Amino acid sequence: MLTSICATATCQKPFKVIDQEEQFLTQRHLPMPIHCPRCRHQQRMALRSERALYPRVCSRCEKKVLSTLPESSPYSIVCQDCFWKGIA
Ligand SMILES: [Zn+2]
Ligand SMILES: [Zn+2]
Secondary structure, eight states: OEEEEOOOTTTOOEEEEOHHHHHHHHHTTOOOOOSOHHHHHHHHHHHHHSOOOEEEEOTTTOOEEEESSOTTSSSOOOOHHHHHHHHO
8 A cells, every 4th residue: 555645736635556556557657646535536627617619610601610519419509790790
């Protein structure tokens, strides 16, 4: 069992790497975790909530735009220009 200190500046809590995990990582020549499980979990959540941008086409002027809505989304996309024109 290894004990490490979390590399997150705001955390720096000691955490343990269990033997099983250590063996798993060593066998696969993977680096040992440098963040505690809590921080690793938070990082995963942060990545997941980071919005992906999909290339779409404006439904009015057919300009290429990036949207947070994927192609499969039922909503049509308008570019910023058309969006503001639509309001004015
Ligand atoms: Zn941590
Ligand atoms: Zn447009």
